[in-house]
Amino acid sequence: MQDIKTDALVLGAGSAGLSFAVGASRMGADVTLMEGHKMGGDCLNYGCIPSKSLLAVAKHAHAMTTGGPFGITPVAPEIDYAAAKRYVKGVIETIAPVDSQERFEGLGVRVIRADGRFVDERTVEGGGYRITARRIVIATGSSPLVPPITGLADVPYLTNETIFDLMERPEHLLIIGGGPIGMEMAQAHVRLGCRVTVITGGRAMPKDDPELSALVLDRLRAEGVEIVAGAKADRVSGQDGEITVRTEKGEWTGTHLLVAAGRKPNIERLDLDRAGIAYDRAIKVGDDLRTTNRRVYAIGDVAGRLQFTHVAGYHGATVIRPILFGLPAKARTDHIPWVTYTDPELAQVGQTEAQAREAHGNRLEVLRFPYDENDRAVAVGRPDGLIKVMAVRGKIVGASIVGDAAGELIGLWALAIANGMKVGQIAQMVAPYPTLGEVSKRAAGQYYVPRLFENDAVKRVVRLVQRWVP
The missing domain is CATH 3.50.50.60 (FAD/NAD(P)-binding domain)
Known part of the structure; x- marks a missing residue:
């Protein structure tokens, strides 16, 4: 058994672990990374990348059958399913070098291709190594949940x-x-x-x-x-x-x-009891992502919170602050967006309308704008969609979008919530014409409709100004 002492030990080379490892190493920490399966984790190999690649293939096939309104004769596509899957694998292979062992070793990370198990509160063994670390980051991700269905x-x-x-x-x-x-x-x-x-x-x-x-x-x-x-x-x-x-x-x-x-968090192989780490379905963490063992953090899916690749990356960046600099940091959830990549896409950040009504009652205003009043959506034949923005006294607390490119549009609202912005700041934005991005500006503008355009007091002031101001 070879002994290694390191500043930070990362268990798992998915989005969470890789985000922390590369940041910590480039800032000067001695980082050891353990991964017993594939570099890149679920997202690269089984999740985000292959699923979006297959959806892209399917979108091309669907387009061949829906060209009638554009003057294009629909045809039944000849689909080579095996070739479609080869395309998916090609996309994975193209992206894989970014998450590869070679790249991370080149960035100064010590990579051990083995699973790790705790032997005590600060020591992990695996692959013939005994690693003692100042801080340990558990980023082992999650696996498909197979429900207990008879048969x-x-x-x-x-x-x-x-x-x-x-x-x-x-x-x-x-x-x-x-x-x-x-x-x-x-x-x-x-x-x-x-x-x-x-x-x-x-x-x-x-x-x-x-x-x-x-x-x-x-x-x-x-x-x-x-x-x-x-x-x-x-x-x-x-x-x-x-x-x-x-x-x-x-x-x-x-x-x-x-x-x-x-999904279910991957905790079975870790021997968490030996390290004094509490868990149930997932590892128990505080808002700072620290476990009941003060030396150990859990990030990404294994922490039992929102299970998205971008959340895993966010967690990885969050724990750099306390581990490297000894400074406090907390992981928020209110500004985290998510997207279902169907056609049309469905995107959400912050509170849904139902959640906002429960939390804020009659203080809530729901600002709506339909895609079919957006010129770009009409021009490209994608008028089916809607944006809803939840605001309380002008502060944005949630946004829901369904329609073409909803996943791209939700980013603006995630930025707004992350920074405590108000709808007026979005309404002041000048969006290029014609773009789908205008739906966000127009939704924000709905906040002023009752205040400016349907307000009798405002109309009286305007009439007085027109009469008396030269």
Whole structure:
């Protein structure tokens, strides 16, 4: 067993761990990084990158069938599903060097390709090494949650970790789970010529604004996705090529099954008890992301908070401050945006309308602006969409967007909430014409409609000025 002493030990080379490791190393800390599987973690290999790549392929296929309004004769595309998957793998291979062991070693990080286990409060073993660290950062991420459904373990099923290796197009894909992964994969596969059925115990897209998510679900249904909501799967049976999911609402049989029922933090292999680290479903942390062991922090999915790649990166940057400089830092959640990359996209930051009404009552104002009043949206044939901005006494507390490029538009509102901005500051922005970005400015402008354009006092002042001021 070889002994290593280091300033900071990072367990996990996903978005969270890599963000911390590169920042800490470049600032002069001695950093050791342990990863027993693939560099880049879930996002690069099984999550964000492959799913968005497959959605891009599916969008090209869909465009060939929807050109009629533009004077382009629709044609049925010839889809090579295996070639589509090769495109996905090519994208991963293109991005992989950015997260590679070679790059991080070149930046001064000591990389050990092994899983680590705690042996005491400040020591971890793995791969023939015993590492003692001043501070330890747990960034082991999460894995697909496989629910305890009777019979599921006895049939072949896919998760986000295996579906991108599937090279033969499913004839009928059953999906258990109506969250972002399930809905994105449903639309991608129906556009690639599969029959798709989504089965979910509650409502589909449960964390998003119901008014806005309804637009997404209507589009998916129009494209052929069958969505069975309020139907909890209680039994799975069958064999390769013929799998049946039974629910209280009936049974559905397909050729393939994708389980997209959420994520579970990766804590099983860590021996957290030996380090005095409290946990339940995830590792317990405070707002400073420190565990019950003062030397250890947990960041990203394993901390049990919002499970997004950008949150993991944010956590990694946040803990640099206390670990390297001994200064306080806390991780916020109110300014964190998220996006479901269906077509149309659905984006959220801060409070939804329902959450804001509960928190602020009649002080809340909901500012709305539809895409079909935006000239760019009309010109490109994408008029279906809506933005809602939640404001309290002019301060922005949330924004919800459904429509083309919603994921790009939400960034402005994340910036506004992060910096405590008011709607007036967004309304003063001059957006280039014609752009979708104008919907944000116009939504902010709705704040002044009752105050300026529907206000009798303002109209009396204007009339007096026109009469008496030369």
